[in-house]
Amino acid sequence: MRQLPADFFRTPHAFYGQLRAEGPVHQITLRNGVRAWVVVDYDAAKEVLRHPDIRKDPHSTTGAQARQTAAGSSGVTAANQRLSYHLLNADPPHHSRLRKLVTPAFAPARMEALVPRVEAIADELLDRLDPTAGRVDLLEEYAFPLPITVICELLGVPVEDREPFREWSAAVVDTPMSTPEGMRKATDAIVDYFDGLVALRREHGLGDDLISHLLTVTDDGDRLSHDELISMAFLILVAGHETTVNLIGNSVLTLLNDPPRYRALHDRPDAVAPLIEEVLRHNGPVNMATLRYTTAPIAVGATEIPAGELVLVALGSANRDERHFTDPAAFAPDRPSNHIAFGYGIHYCLGAGLARLEARIALTRLIARFPELRLAVDDDELRWRESILIRGLLDLPVDLAGAPVDSVLR
Template identity: 45%
Template sequence: MDLQGELVEHPHAVYERLRRTAPVSRIAGTDGLPAWLITRYDDVRAALADPRLSLDKKNAAEGGYRGLALPPALDANLLNMDPPDHTRIRKLVGRAFTPRRVEQLRTPIRATADHLLDALGTAGTADLVAAYAAPLPIIVICDLLGIPEDRRPDFRSWTDALVVPDPDRPAAAKEAVVAMLGFFTELMAHKRARPADDLLSDLIAVRDGEGDHLSEDELMSLAFLILFAGYENTVQLIGNAVHTLLQHPEQSELLRKDPSLIPAAVEELTRYEGPVLLAIRRFPTEDVTIAGVTIPAGETVLLSPAAANRDPARFSRPDVLDFDRDTAGHVALGHGIHYCLGAPLARAETEIALAALLDRYPTLAPASPTPTWRPSLRARGLTTLPVHYNTHPPTPQPPTL
């Protein structure tokens, strides 16, 4: 199997080998173009905060992997920016994701989680990705942005088309981008005419106000990024966490007995099986040396949080799930100025999703022995998660004589 195929099928095993033998490796990116893959914790963490590693595609050399191609109206987002524009835009939108603002969202998030579980009923078999892990974050982020309910299924299908391109429908990703751009254009006009109490209306006010403001492309791109990242990362975080707990029933029972452990458990679950295999690509503005390998300016650098978080040089017994572990410094959600803007919200959603699920279903169990992972080099997430569930423990059977 080629390295890219191995990374899709068995990422943790490949990362373990690369950390030992080739911590800076030349690979083919998702579009087949060359890139440098970095896998050791110290190297990844340092590179995530290195200002010489630019996110701006104008610093990319010709012929290397550049990532997802978007039209200008969606491309002017934080994942393609360096300071000072990155600093300006992050400051303008940062107040929407402060810990205080997220705390205010916990009650409606729990109500949404309970509503989704009510729909499952008291017992049965279900795909928890389709029925729970996916709809919860899309409802939360669309409520936050102020997106009408009747358009939310569209966003899920568009985002899925961008995350995992369908080889049988090569035009699907481009069609999704065109559809999203058209919808956001229409929605922005509606919000300008009828502002509401939502984040999108707030961003439009910033765009049209005095002082520091957003360009029209920045406004559209930011709305796209908040929706895309707010859905994609969180659905994978919740799905991966539930799957991991199903493989560790003794740890699930710990959380049922003491829900106060859930925040620490979410940090360890995020380290252990986070949603990001590869961070957004970077381009050195000058030659940089990492682990003794010099990478020329402009070539593409891919940093692996998933590999870094299982580096035994940083985390002892990294392949063991341990809720007592000190997870400080894990890089599942980034590090430095590009640390995930929505991390407080993603954590809150995952904590609430697990608390509601464990409380509701004491006999939750996997319905399939083999998980189905998305065929992605970049993201770590399940396509389905079949489970058996019951609101009551099984009735004890008399012993067989």
């Protein structure tokens, strides 16, 4: 049985490389004492993500047992169950039903229509940065507020309510770090909040926001139940910003580690989109996919995972599998993009289009405004989040380096 090494969250790739050299799947003890099978190869990851006997529903008997096992000393089982009826906890056919009801809300045309507003939010945030201030935390001032503002506006959550959401969401995402009491408190608060928001919509009429859309969606008379609706709003809120913050943060970090590449983008904004694809592969914001469990013995390579065991798919490792990518440690935006940073199979990220759009706008506007941006600390001083799920920084200290470029260039 392997343990996660002490420097895993800082530099996961040495460990992942060792594991891949030994086989596609390994039993690992996580920090909270939980044991899970971790899949590290690209082909095996895809196989597991689409396997019909590897499931997610925590309400089934096997699911409930797996969840209990997964809890370890963390607060997972203390979470308010009314938030558990969402896509990432659903298996077919229930998953197909939920997905069909929410997919239209993320249609490409709806996402494209958000471009002017996302650009305005990015510009407002950049306007607030004082170039004479010296060092600023770009995560706090830019990478975090941008996606949370977008997702709050999209859902119809008043923007002034976003601060408590940040705390609640962190308590839920960094589960190995959260206590049962913290988890209960955060999820109760989220339930109360969304109950209130839905009641307001029912009383005062619907708007053009996602909660209103989720309240009215219907497919042959089928609708989301109240708890499905608040669970979905919760999932979209958490999934919609925890990940995107770190796609922006990891992209900026990659670029600031290579200043000529950063500066070159100033005159080539069209090169930003392929660069983001390569960041998703090379240092994507999701470290391991969310928890799954086996409902039958499953062969992965020469290893058999027994029934009723927990399975984690290390997307960050699969995306650096040397059997699939040439020179995988090299950052090469011109390579073909077939990473699985947004997952694979039926749970493929619903917000991938929105995440790409936000990251592209965030980077383009930042580079246009601050072409001389520099990292304010050495690479070994950077602090990484200790999360199995999220690969991202705790802060990103930068030096804005001189006056911003005139707004004409924006």
